[in-house]
Amino acid sequence: MSDLPDRRMLLVHAHPDDETITTGATMAKYAAEGAHVTLVTCTLGEMGEVLVPELAHLAADRDDRLGEHRITERDAAMKILGITDTRWLGGAGTYRDSGMAWSESGAATVAPDVAPNAFWLADLREAADHLVAIIREIRPQVLITYDDFGNYGHPDHVQAHRVATYAVALAATPSYRQDLGESWDVAKVYWTTSSESWLREGLRRLRAAGDHTTFEGMDPDSDLSFMAVPDDQIAASVVADEYAEAKIDAMRAYPTQIQVDSPFFALSNNLGAYVWGTEFYRIAKGTPVPGEDALEHDLFAGTR
Template identity: 35%
Template sequence: MAVHAHPDDESSKGAATAAYYTSLGDEVMVVSCTGGERGDILNEGMPQAALAMARRDLAGLRRREMAAAQSVLGIQHRWLGYVDSGMARDDGTFPPGSFASIPLEISAEPLVALVRSFKPHVMITYDENGGYPHPDHIRAHVVGVEAYRAAADPARYPDAGEPWQVSKLYYDRIFNPGRLNAVYDDLLETAPESPLVSRLRDMRGWMREPDVDITTRIPAGEFFEARDRALRSHASQVAPDSPFFFWPNDVQRRAWPTEDFQLIDSKVTTQMPETDLFAGIENAG
């Protein structure tokens, strides 16, 4: 189970991994905490009919886009049902009823219920900074960790179903400086005249996250094209030639053919580094 803030996050953060595991016959569920209602239209090059719908009913369009991405990846999908918070207002508050404004004990219960009904062995969410500091991403982290901890406790959320112990909790580490630098170095050697080289050079200037402990690298390179198709399904949010998202897949498979995660908590014994999110689970119990 992967917990995301908005529709499109599932396609930019771990989509190749989701496609990889569904190809193996594993069940994968993505949870979108909000509908992305307060997002901006980031692709003015959409067909006119879709652009008109985006301006009239962005929430409805984003549901259609999510359904298309779900079909590409072969995943299950659930809406947690909360409204996009947008960015904080000048006074630091959020619109009433939006995801970031709702008390944790209320907003976590639907996710606890999903965990107890779906019974995942693995949960993936964001780190404390939300991957990037959008309020809904930070809230998705808080709600995801709360659900991971609470789902196994029969004394908590007693109306949300029978308790279930998730075996492992991971943070998404897909966007990391090592990956960016590896792709940049490969392009610099093999295609130095590519306009993407200067774009990645600029990204290296601001993408200087502190080193993180990547514990788990999933060999998902075969599914980068599926990831890209899922991303392009979110046409209101992702331009089809966006240099932020779309790098040559042959270069990526040479330079960095994995999607990366950090194991935060485990109820089973596993050895590092991992190449499988389910490592140790098959031997548990």
Template identity: 40%
Template sequence: MTRLLFVHAHPDDETLATGVAILHHVRRGDDVHVLTCTLGEEGEVIPAELSHLQGAEGDPLAAHRKGELKGAMGVLGATHHYLGAGDGSDDPSYRDSGMVGSPAFAHPRSFAGADLREVVDVMRSTIRAIAPDVVVTYDEHGGYGHPDHIRVHDAVRAVLAEEPSASTLFVTVTPRSWAIEDRAWLASHVATETGYAVPSTSDEMAPSVVDDAVVTHAVVDAGVVPQQQDALRHHETQVVVGDGWFALSNDIAARLAGREGYAVLDPVTGALAPGDATHRRGLVEDLS
């Protein structure tokens, strides 16, 4: 049995970025773990009836998002961990940093503001305890540039660089052809009257959208999309779920296509393994 560890910054990232792979490998019978590094205290709350949680004294949003994540993990079926939890607490050691320049970034428990070496030491302890064959996290851009996502990437890479033979490291990337197909699909499936914007195929794409040849592996499993949607519905403060699509607080629709792209990363050099656009299926078939 292969053990996989998905490392994420905030609640909901696990389902949004890697939900297909998590569900696929759980169904395969693999031993799947998720590590979350903060409680997403700086998240923008979508439902008006829960808006009082956002930015409130005492971080009530943290407790609410913790409950959301518990519900989502129940759907995903993976084993969950918080980074640095212990000493009688099951909460993570660090807090959501918000964006660079925000007051949250200067918080004494800010994840991205913490000393990288300290974070690496905490991360190493957790990864060693789980002992995964495969570790999955964001690319060097953190998907879309969030400092907590980038900190996760840097810390995971540093840990695995110290022990390069211990685990195979994958980062999340999207083939450009998929991104174009998904935007075309959204244009024909998300009605204007929903109020959600649909990006055009010519609009700027996230840094994690790459040439198809860069992607070494793909998890394609349309059958898990209903479960992925169910998991996302637990993240009610952050996500609106449609039929085959979702939107965050920016009101821009994104497709739930039942497919995710990944690339193998050398943690020592930071170089991506050469791809050839064949996109090997799943994340474990090539492990020795």
């Protein structure tokens, strides 16, 4: 513990690539500033869709080797972002990607067939204990994960939220599983989110740039509550424009999952810092320390 920097951040994500898309700029910024950033990924992402034709054989319904390939993709992405401490919850392959289906409401939901070792079916306390040990080892002041809906309903995101929430409570309990290390109370817990106003403006900029097919039918002035939250629910924004390019490069490290040659990616890449350089958070534990714009801009503010 004495060898770790004063500022320590732990992120709990469901699959490889989730961390880069939603928190990549935040991770790169704090790592570059000398904070210890630890990434815990809960599954290998075995059920993901393979976007590279020559790697289609890796898919779950064929060779079922996508998970091991995504390990290499995550390693490459984290090297770009400057993250050196990466973990798999319980060890690589302990929990399998649960997959998902789309509900009639348009949100993600549990798939009809779920593998016995799927993360969605994991024993909550067993999974939380794996994370308790990491929390007590790293002793982070800040933990980042998803909200109770997993941002859009994906069962693995929901389960990651549950595991992280339970682990934070258990890790702070001195009498609980002393064999997992000395108790530690995480000062601040954040949930990743999207800003409604930011999303609306981003859609307008994409349309103005000539993209009328991405998010087709999504009116910038319509109800966007299924993808973003009102700005008054957001506690923090990490403005990391100087790390937007690194985030984009890290996304390119996931070719099986992110179609970097799509019209959306090309246009959003051109918009650069605006689309990728600012990331938003709701606060779930702790007291925010807002600036003049009523938002926090340093997630460690108010911690020791």
